[in-house]
Amino acid sequence: MRRPLKVHRSGLGPLAPLVLVLAVLTGCTAFEGNGDADPGPTATRTAQSAEAGTGDGQGPGSAEPEDAALSIPEIVEAVQPSVVTIFTEGGLGSGVIYSEDGLIITNEHVVRGNTEVEVAFADGRRVAGTVTAADRVSDLALVQADREDLPAAQFQDRLPEIGELAVVIGSPLGFENTVTSGIISGLHRQIPGSASRSQSLVDLIQTDAAISPGNSGGAVVNGQGEIIGISEAYIPPQSGAVSLGFAIPAPTATAIAEELLEDGTADHAYLGLTPAAITPQIARQLRVEDTTGAVVISVAEGGPAGEAGLRPGDIITSLDGEEVASPEDLLAVLRRLDPGDAVDVEFNRGSDREQARIELTERPTEGL
Structure with a gap:
């Protein structure tokens, strides 16, 4: 029988251990005393299939991917302006610009319990944001920032390949615009023991690129500068893990985003x-x-x-x-x-x- 794992959501809080007994999932959202935030699984949830071809896989402002691989500095230069930090009353997390009119994708657990947030951009500007829709099953949410003419990220419309480059951009532990890199370690991953507390920690992308509290809702990017996943969770070192991070596949994220845009809900x-x-x-x-x-x-x-x-x-x-x-x-x-x-x-x-x-x-x- 599989043993329960400690998993953390990649969000930030009071930096108290984001640990659940049973399937202790560490979230990538930096929770800071948000009583409404679930300190459960540290990963965003998927609500639809991450199989290739699910959803159109691209935000409204995205362009066709280029074939040529970019260097990591080139990837950062291209994508970092499309990654934001989201501040709530209880903590912070990350997000990805979905359309140039200020629509942002993030994790539901990043904004849980909040209707108004603050959004910080890579150029240093901060504006007000409103949570327009959220889906707890997939752990995805939409935030409308009070700003336009933004650089929308390009989302990949298929799953990545195991072994390809993975660059993570977000705000771990509140350090904004932080970049880590690694490879795609696995696909269709489930977090053992998570089902008793969450329905979202399944069918995830696994990476060895460092994901930490505060990364929740941020970008996992491939060598062409496309978003291939939304940072969701990681298994902490005290569980005996070394570089085990998880992300919601981009096709899942975009499919849910389009459903939320349509009527504020997602079908499951x-x-x-x-x-x-x-x-x-x-x-x-x-x-x-x-x-x-x-x-x-x-x-x-x-x-x-x-x-x-x-x-x-x-x-x-x-x-x-x-x-x-x-x-x-x-x-x-x-x-x-x-x-x-x-x-x-x-x-x-x-x-x-x-x-x-x-x-x-x-x-x-x-x-x-």
């Missing part, structure tokens, strides 16, 4: 159940030896799973043809599906292997 598929990891205690209670899968803790009355016949105690092992070894795996598969999709689910009920067809619906305000 709803399964209608609460999953959990199979702990030794649960395994003994259910009299099972295999601890892989996601055990159903509860089923929403009248929800898709309940209508399909699932009930508490069932252990889901596959959804839509993809193996489910943990609750995080279940979240990752669900993230790539849409309301209205009909999917097959395989599960164990006692010693019997069962299968059912579930018709997913639109996710309510809370729920899976």
Whole structure:
């Protein structure tokens, strides 16, 4: 069984440990006493598939990518003006300019509990900003800054390749316009143990470029100066980790941004159940030896799973043809599906292997 990890969101707060028990996710937002901010997972959440071709992948002011790779100084010169610092009553985080009229993408956990913020630009100017829409499931939000004629970032419309350059730009620990670099270490990453506290730390990009509190909502950039991810979380060194950072893929970020622009909300598929990891205690209670899968803790009355016949105690092992070894795996598969999709689910009920067809619906305000 996977052991719980400490994960930090890349946002800044009172610099008290942003640690959650269970899936302690360290957020990249510098929280400074924001009582409304969730000190949970340190990464932004994805709400739609990060597969290539999801969404148009570019902000309104973006241009076609160039083929020639840039040097890191050239990347910084090109992209740094498009990265901002967002100050709230409780802390600070980072953001990326999405359109030249002042629209900014950031993490929902950066602005949580705030409607008005302050936005600091690379040229030193600070202006007021308004949180116009936020989606907690994907951990993404939009901020409208009181400024126009801005350099909109260019967003990549596909996933990066493992091993390619990754440059992180943001405001770690309040040090504005900080740059770190590394490579893309992995794709479609889930944070073990995170599902009990968050629905967003799945289907992420992994990088060894340093991500720290305050980076949340900032840019992860490739060698062509395109945004390939929005900084989301990191696993701290005290967990035994070395350079483990995570970002929301750019296709996910832009797809959610466009949905939020349309009507202030983002669509998410709803399964209608609460999953959990199979702990030794649960395994003994259910009299099972295999601890892989996601055990159903509860089923929403009248929800898709309940209508399909699932009930508490069932252990889901596959959804839509993809193996489910943990609750995080279940979240990752669900993230790539849409309301209205009909999917097959395989599960164990006692010693019997069962299968059912579930018709997913639109996710309510809370729920899976």
